[in-house]
Each structure stands twice: as C-alpha cells, then as structure tokens.
Amino acid sequence: MSAAPGRSQASSHRSPEGEGILVSTPSLLVQNLSKRYGDTPVFSHVSLRVEPGEFVAIVGESGVGKSSLLNCLAGLDDWNEGTITHHGVDLGALSETQRAHWRREQLGFVFQAFHVLPHLDVAQNVGLPLLLLKRPDPARVGQMLEAVGLGGLGERLPAQLSGGQLQRVAIARALVHRPGLLLADEPTGNLDPGTAQQVMDVLQQQAQESGAAVILVTHSDAAAARAHRVLRLTASGCF
Numbered sequence: 001m002s003a004a005p006g007r008s009q010a011s012s013h014r015s016p017e018g019e020g021i022l023v024s025t026p027s028l029l030v031q032n033l034s035k036r037y038g039d040t041p042v043f044s045h046v047s048l049r050v051e052p053g054e055f056v057a058i059v060g061e062s063g064v065g066k067s068s069l070l071n072c073l074a075g076l077d078d079w080n081e082g083t084i085t086h087h088g089v090d091l092g093a094l095s096e097t098q099r100a101h102w103r104r105e106q107l108g109f110v111f112q113a114f115h116v117l118p119h120l121d122v123a124q125n126v127g128l129p130l131l132l133l134k135r136p137d138p139a140r141v142g143q144m145l146e147a148v149g150l151g152g153l154g155e156r157l158p159a160q161l162s163g164g165q166l167q168r169v170a171i172a173r174a175l176v177h178r179p180g181l182l183l184a185d186e187p188t189g190n191l192d193p194g195t196a197q198q199v200m201d202v203l204q205q206q207a208q209e210s211g212a213a214v215i216l217v218t219h220s221d222a223a224a225a226r227a228h229r230v231l232r233l234t235a236s237g238c239f
C-alpha cells in the first residue's frame with residue numbers, strides 16, 4: 001500500500017542525479033491501461049502523460065470507452081491491467097477510503113448532465129467540496145461564483161437556472177477546492193453551440209487560473225480544438 005494521498009505536490013523537483021536540473025512531475029501518468037467488462041475488452045494499452053496545467057482532449061467513436069477511461073482515471077471504476085499515477089500517488093494501490101479521500105482533495109469532475117444537487121442552492125452546491133473537506137470558505141465560493149459569471153445568483157435553486165448556468169455551477173464546484181486534476185465528460189453535450197462556447201470559455205479560463213490539468217472527453221470538434229493536445233481513443237490505445 002502506498003502512502004495516503006496528500007495535498008497537491010510541487011509540479012517539479014530537483015533531480016536526484018543532477019543538481020540544478022529540473023525534472024517535471026506529470027500531473028497524471030497512465031501506463032499500459034486496459035479495461036474489460038467481463039470478457040469484453042473496452043480499451044487496451046492506453047498510455048498517457050499529462051503535465052500540470054495541460055489541457056488534453058480525448059475523442060473517439062461512440063462506445064470506444066472514453067467515459068469508462070475517465071471513470072478509471074477518477075478512481076471510480078477499476079481497471080484490469082496497467083497503472084494510474086497522479087502526482088506520484090499510485091491510484092491502484094489505494095484502498096477505497098484512500099481513493100475517496102484523494103478524489104475529495106485532488107479531483108474535480110464535470111459531467112454532461114450537470115449533477116448539481118436540486119435541494120441545495122447554487123452557493124451550497126459550489127461550496128460542497130469545501131464542506132466535505134471540512135474547510136468551508138464562503139469567500140472562496142463567492143469568488144468562484146463571480147468567476148463563472150453567477151455573482152448574485154448564489155441563493156437560487158438549480159431549477160431556477162438555465163442549462164448553461166447549471167454547467168457553470170458544476171464548473172465552479174469542480175474547481176472551488178483547487179484540485180490538481182479536472183476531468184470533464186462531454187460537459188457541453190446538452191448545450192446549444194453558443195452556450196457551449198461560453199461554458200468552454202469558463203472551463204478553460206478557470207482551469208488555467210487554478211493551474212489544474214484538464215482531461216476533456218468530447219464529441220465536439222470546437223471543444224477539442226481548444227486543447228493543447230487531442231488524443232484519439234481506439235480499442236487498442238490512445239493516439
């Protein structure tokens with residue numbers, strides 16, 4: 001069992017071999033990852049290195065396993081072979097409790113279907129990750145609401161918001177605790193093209209400001225075009 005996951009580590013460190021040489025620590029390192037559902041292979045031999053602050057888009061045909069891969073990267077689902085390392089923490093070596101702790105500290109996740117809690121108001125939704133970490137911070141929540149263009153709407157219930165506004169709530173919630181890694185699964189899939197563009201502007205800008213590495217799964221060429229790199233997932237890997 002590896003050490004319990006901690007707070008975000010520095011993105012680079014001194015090489016033990018060569019004084020003065022800076023060696024980058026990837027935000028995420030995926031090596032030779034394979035997943036099956038029962039006997040049915042989903043993806044095989046996926047390797048991927050994402051640097052801190054990097055924005056990577058993953059595209060691929062429907063059913064090729066993009067959401068399954070993202071769920072593995074989040075430690076929400078198990079894989080059959082290979083390793084996933086986040087800032088040196090081997091996700092496969094963590095217990096369920098340790099993974100849950102790692103997710104709370106280090107991960108933001110934005111889903112296509114928003115997944116905001118209907119009975120909590122907007123500010124409570126955004127503040128939830130901080131509450132779960134026992135670090136409530138109304139000022140930070142207010143700052144995130146302003147940053148995503150929802151200043152003044154903190155007391156509204158989700159039912160009183162548009163789809164684009166709901167996704168901005170989800171983005172604020174995903175980044176409020178300054179995670180090292182933001183995973184986004186088709187975040188604009190339910191939005192019209194204009195709203196999708198605004199939501200991607202907010203996602204990209206806020207992730208950049210917080211220094212989070214972003215992995216975006218999308219069918220949208222416009223969304224993928226914003227990424228530093230676009231990787232295509234196929235049954236035999238990520239290219």
Ligand SMILES: Nc1ncnc2c1ncn2[C@@H]1O[C@H](COP(=O)(O)OP(=O)(O)OP(=O)(O)O)[C@@H](O)[C@H]1O
Binds near residue numbers: 061069
């Ligand atoms: N829990 C599960 N049990 C069994 N098979 C599953 C499960 N979840 C997904 N699958 C199957 O695994 C394959 C990959 O699904 P996944 O949702 O990861 O693909 P995707 O590339 O994200 O698809 P899309 O682009 O349509 O969202 C599909 O054939 C799907 O039916």
